[in-house]
Amino acid sequence: xxxxxxxxxxxxxxxxxxxxxxxxxxxxxxxxxxxxxxxxxxxxxxxxxxxxxxxxxxxxxxxxxxxxxxxxxxxxxxxxxxxxxxxxxxxxxxxxxxxxxxxxxxxxxxxxxxxxxxxxxxxxxxxxxxxxxxxxxxxxxxxxxxxxxxxxxxxxxxxxxxxxxxxxxxxxxxxxxxxxxxxxxx
Amino acid sequence: xxxxxxxxxxxxxxxxxxxxxxxxxxxxxxxxxxxxxxxxxxxxxxxxxxxxxxxxxxxxxxxxxxxxxxxxxxxxxxxxxxxxxxxxxxxxxxxxxxxxxxxxxxxxxxxxxxxxxxxxxxxxxxxxxxxxxxxxxxxxxxxxxxxxxxxxxxxxxxxxxxxxx
Numbered sequence: 001x002x003x004x005x006x007x008x009x010x011x012x013x014x015x016x017x018x019x020x021x022x023x024x025x026x027x028x029x030x031x032x033x034x035x036x037x038x039x040x041x042x043x044x045x046x047x048x049x050x051x052x053x054x055x056x057x058x059x060x061x062x063x064x065x066x067x068x069x070x071x072x073x074x075x076x077x078x079x080x081x082x083x084x085x086x087x088x089x090x091x092x093x094x095x096x097x098x099x100x101x102x103x104x105x106x107x108x109x110x111x112x113x114x115x116x117x118x119x120x121x122x123x124x125x126x127x128x129x130x131x132x133x134x135x136x137x138x139x140x141x142x143x144x145x146x147x148x149x150x151x152x153x154x155x156x157x158x159x160x161x162x163x164x165x166x167x168x169x170x171x172x173x174x175x176x177x178x179x180x181x182x183x184x185x186x
Numbered sequence: 187x188x189x190x191x192x193x194x195x196x197x198x199x200x201x202x203x204x205x206x207x208x209x210x211x212x213x214x215x216x217x218x219x220x221x222x223x224x225x226x227x228x229x230x231x232x233x234x235x236x237x238x239x240x241x242x243x244x245x246x247x248x249x250x251x252x253x254x255x256x257x258x259x260x261x262x263x264x265x266x267x268x269x270x271x272x273x274x275x276x277x278x279x280x281x282x283x284x285x286x287x288x289x290x291x292x293x294x295x296x297x298x299x300x301x302x303x304x305x306x307x308x309x310x311x312x313x314x315x316x317x318x319x320x321x322x323x324x325x326x327x328x329x330x331x332x333x334x335x336x337x338x339x340x341x342x343x344x345x346x347x348x349x350x351x
Contacts, residue, residue, distance in 0.1 A: 040337075046332070051328060
């Protein structure tokens with residue numbers, strides 16, 4: 001009787017141990033996706049280095065978030081492991097940044113998360129929107145305010161659209177609306 | 187043939203020699219059979235090593251490879267199905283990275299896990315999600331992971347928030 005009891009206890013313990021240690025085949029990774037997150041796509045892979053806290057993407061890298069679209073050849077993402085926050089993103093080679101109907105082309109872009117600013121540098125950096133093209137060596141784009149400005153010498157090319165006089169091109173967009181308002185009423 | 191004519195010591199010597207030859211012939215077959223083991227809940231742990239001239243293994247885990255089933259192949263290779271790869275931070279006990287692959291090959295000699303198939307990974311407190319469909323290489327000794335070809339990454343907005351308030 002005693003042997004039977006000890007055997008049944010052993011069998012029960014074995015069953016409990018088997019039930020507790022489930023096989024990992026049912027492990028499922030489910031990301032929590034929000035609409036204002038950032039997507040990064042790359043054609044030539046991803047390199048994660050846990051020791052240096054850097055992730056590298058190669059060839060035809062595309063970064064998309066609600067505020068901007070960026071293309072480049074090589075992208076390094078530096079992060080802080082302790083707080084799981086992104087610190088700096090460095091884009092290199094054929095960099096193109098599109099944001100708020102504005103396009104910036106350059107050789108290298110550095111995004112700093114602490115101030116939400118992108119600095120685009122290169123031998124010839126071009127900033128273009130619907131009316132003007134600016135050529136320089138360094139542009140700073142503030143993602144919070146949506147403003148961009150150049151650092152150092154800059155060449156400005158105004159697009160008059162062929163028919164418009166230069167004064168209309170230089171006038172702010174709000175002034176255009178005011179002048180056009182009476183003609184609309186007619 | 188009259189066996190009683192052969193001395194007893196000589197018979198023992200002959201039977202011993204036959205037995206030895208039999209063992210030598212059967213050894214590769216037994217070795218092959220022994221290497222086709224499959225195991226449920228396969229686990230392999232790679233510890234951190236202390237820096238310095240002498241290699242000292244610590245009791246802290248750097249990487250952990252778990253498989254629902256592991257089939258021992260030749261050359262220290264284990265084929266894992268339902269694999270889960272984990273990487274831990276050097277300081278503290280939190281997990282840096284968790285990756286799941288339907289199948290992968292674990293090389294115990296070089297301590298790398300490879301596959302030509304899919305991998306899904308979550309890292310940095312579930313704020314970074316990556317999917318690759320065309321292979322990967324996970325180096326257990328230096329905590330690095332390479333995902334081949336087309337890769338999709340999603341970064342959660344929590345990770346993009348600046349560290350300063």
